[in-house]
Amino acid sequence: VTTLPQLSRALAGHELELFYQPVRGADAVVRSVEALPRWHHPQRGLLEAGMFIPAIAHTSLATALTTWVLRQAARQCAEWRADGMQVNVSVNISARTLYNDTLPDVVRTVAADCGLPPSALELEVAEAILVRESARAIPAMLRLRDAGVGLCVDKFGAEYGAVSVMAEAPVQRVKIDQRFTGTVVEFPLARAVVGGWVRVAHQLGLTVVAQGVETSEAWRCLIDLGCDDMQGFGIGRPMPAVELTKWFARPN
Ligand code: G
Ligand code: G
Numbered sequence: 570v571t572t573l574p575q576l577s578r579a580l581a582g583h584e585l586e587l588f589y590q591p592v593r594g595a596d597a598v599v600r601s602v603e604a605l606p607r608w609h610h611p612q613r614g615l616l617e618a619g620m621f622i623p624a625i626a627h628t629s630l631a632t633a634l635t636t637w638v639l640r641q642a643a644r645q646c647a648e649w650r651a652d653g654m655q656v657n658v659s660v661n662i663s664a665r666t667l668y669n670d671t672l673p674d675v676v677r678t679v680a681a682d683c684g685l686p687p688s689a690l691e692l693e694v695a696e697a698i699l700v701r702e703s704a705r706a707i708p709a710m711l712r713l714r715d716a717g718v719g720l721c722v723d724k725f726g727a728e729y730g731a732v733s734v735m736a737e738a739p740v741q742r743v744k745i746d747q748r749f750t751g752t753v754v755e756f757p758l759a760r761a762v763v764g765g766w767v768r769v770a771h772q773l774g775l776t777v778v779a780q781g782v783e784t785s786e787a788w789r790c791l792i793d794l795g796c797d798d799m800q801g802f803g804i805g806r807p808m809p810a811v812e813l814t815k816w817f818a819r820p821n
């Protein structure tokens with residue numbers, strides 16, 4: 570279990586590091602990467618976000634962590650762009666952070682400080698938040714859209730698969746959860762479901778990212794279903810920035 574004082578110290582010290590996972594188009598071009606915090610815990614070793622984020626999601630540390638993640642991610646994004654890699658960076662946010670009135674200003678400031686347009690940064694909001702709390706979530710997302718920041722629906726289909734969310738949320742992209750993308754090769758029904766979501770998303774002008782792509786069979790199948798971009802261990806794992814820089818440079 571994570572204690573808040575421990576994580577608070579990790580944030581202040583240098584125990585947190587951002588890993589980045591590439592999101593690659595069907596055309597093999599990488600247009601975005603997802604920033605994922607990792608904690609080099611002094612006793613427990615390298616911890617993934619899932620092992621400590623839930624403990625802070627409902628505390629004021631959630632926004633402090635997101636601010637740190639945004640700063641790091643924006644700085645790295647600017648560096649990659651200066652080196653000719655035209656990528657955007659996505660950051661996951663909790664409901665609490667989404668509802669923070671200062672978030673639009675924080676994102677704008679962070680982008681400006683790094684010489685980036687706000688659209689170089691994308692915030693990922695879980696579909697579940699949009700289903701359960703749309704009356705609160707959508708106005709908050711509209712304020713972020715007005716600030717010029719990119720927005721996407723994350724973990725689509727992990728629980729609901731509510732196409733109304735695609736129509737109502739002010740987003741440019743939808744990320745389909747691995748719960749479905751992981752089963753498309755085996756199950757015709759999963760293919761039918763994902764194919765339907767892709768058609769709805771495209772009709773609404775949204776780009777579709779398939780997450781959790783682990784095998785070349787899944788990759789092929791998701792391309793055939795019309796998914797625009799692929800993310801998963803089969804493309805590239807979350808990795809430190811220096812490793813991703815090398816990964817960008819490798820021959821395809
Ligand atoms: O990195 P990992 O696979 O452990 O991520 C687990 C979960 O934590 C995912 O659902 C992801 O969306 C979420 N997550 C990752 N990074 C962040 C973050 O910086 N803030 C928030 N709120 N959630 C995050
Ligand atoms: O959508 P969400 O923010 O929950 O996804 C982020 C997390 O999903 C990442 O932190 C990463 O660790 C995990 N992830 C990314 N690709 C894969 C994959 O191909 N398989 C599995 N099992 N997990 C993945």
Ligand code: MN
Pocket residue numbers: 603661693723724
């Ligand atoms: Mn995500």
